[in-house]
Amino acid sequence: MICTTTQFSYRKEKLVSNLEEVEGIVLSVRKHKERDFLVKIFTNTHGKLMFFVRGSKKPTDSLRSAILPFSYGTYIADIRSDGLSFLRDVKDIHHFTSMQTDIFKNAYATYILSLLDAALEDKIKNPGLFEQLKLGLSAIDEGEDPEIIMNIFEVRFLYHFGVMPNLNSCVFCGETQGKFDFSSVHNGILCERHWVEDERRYQATARAVHFLRLFSILSFDRVGKITLKEETKKEIRWLIDQIYEEYVGLHLKSKKFIDNMYKWEAVLKKRPAQKNGTENEN
Ligand SMILES: [Zn+2]
Known part of the structure; x- marks a missing residue:
């Protein structure tokens, strides 16, 4: 999937972009090159989107922890109409912590997220399903x-x-x-x-x-x-x-x-x- 590089790098044509706040749930995270990340997020307003996150040297970088698996929150995003979008910052972030530590919860949640990823097309807005996913993951987190x-x-x-x-x-x-x-x-x-x-x-x-x-x-x-x-x-x-x-x-x-x-x-x-x-x- 490294080929996605060409989608975002050094494009000359002007792309429509908006900096906006989006609520989102991290579906998957993949390291890209040395420090960067490709993060797939299910957002409440734009559906499923792939974001590019430029890595930071600072280990305390707030974006870094906001893209961990099983996180959800409000992100400041540069949503592009074409190709990859970008995460610029994060406002509130919540981690479903038990899924990061409990192998069983982790397994179920991982499967739910990958199944959702497989079932949904990119960029199809579905706030109802977004709410359900949030409730479902919270319920697992709460035991x-x-x-x-x-x-x-x-x-x-x-x-x-x-x-x-x-x-x-x-x-x-x-x-x-x-x-x-x-x-x-x-x-x-x-x-x-x-x-x-x-x-x-x-x-x-x-x-x-x-x-x-x-x-x-x-x-x-x-x-x-x-x-x-x-x-x-x-x-x-x-x-x-x-x-x-x-x-x-x-x-x-x-x-x-x-x-x-x-x-x-x-x-x-x-x-x-x-x-x-x-x-x-x-
Ligand atoms: Zn019958």
Whole structure:
């Protein structure tokens, strides 16, 4: 990706630029040459943008810490209509510190950010999603179950990948109550009466489909009210993975890391008997 150099260096033509304050969440940071950085930031007003940050010799440089992974804040930016934009300064900065120190939170948050990066086009403004990302990352930082938050984003990002299935009601009759299974052939959920319509339906557990539907609408302040047993989490994970495999076909390194994490986590943790899991439907 070093080739991006040509996009910003020494351009002669005049580019439209504005110095402005933007609220943003750092998606990724990459060192560029000796001291400079390329930082991808999801901004509330301009969507996803790549910024060039000129390095400073001063170790106390405030911009330097403002572009750390898992930071969000208000940046003073020179937004260019073409090519790279530039970060000039920072006003308020907040770090989701637990993600910088906790390997599990780090893994979930890293995956959420890279999935968002994959799902969104550059420069498409989406303040609603920006708020959700901020809430979701804050919830992880504050100790809510990161796996549930990851699942919520996975389900919602299907929309941004342009492949949102109908999770609202049976695709045949509009039923919203009862047991459901998932059918990729019919692009949505099937009520029990219509299971016959697809013999290759997923055979997911009704519980997993229930949470899949719930996660498509759940607000982040309700996450704390949900406790899931390991078994249920596994079923949900299987269902979402199937959907992603079939609908999106993306294989992110950060997801692979999480999948491996489950394996060694199972070995490592003899967790002190988990709180008796109860599924809460609301
Ligand atoms: Zn039906």
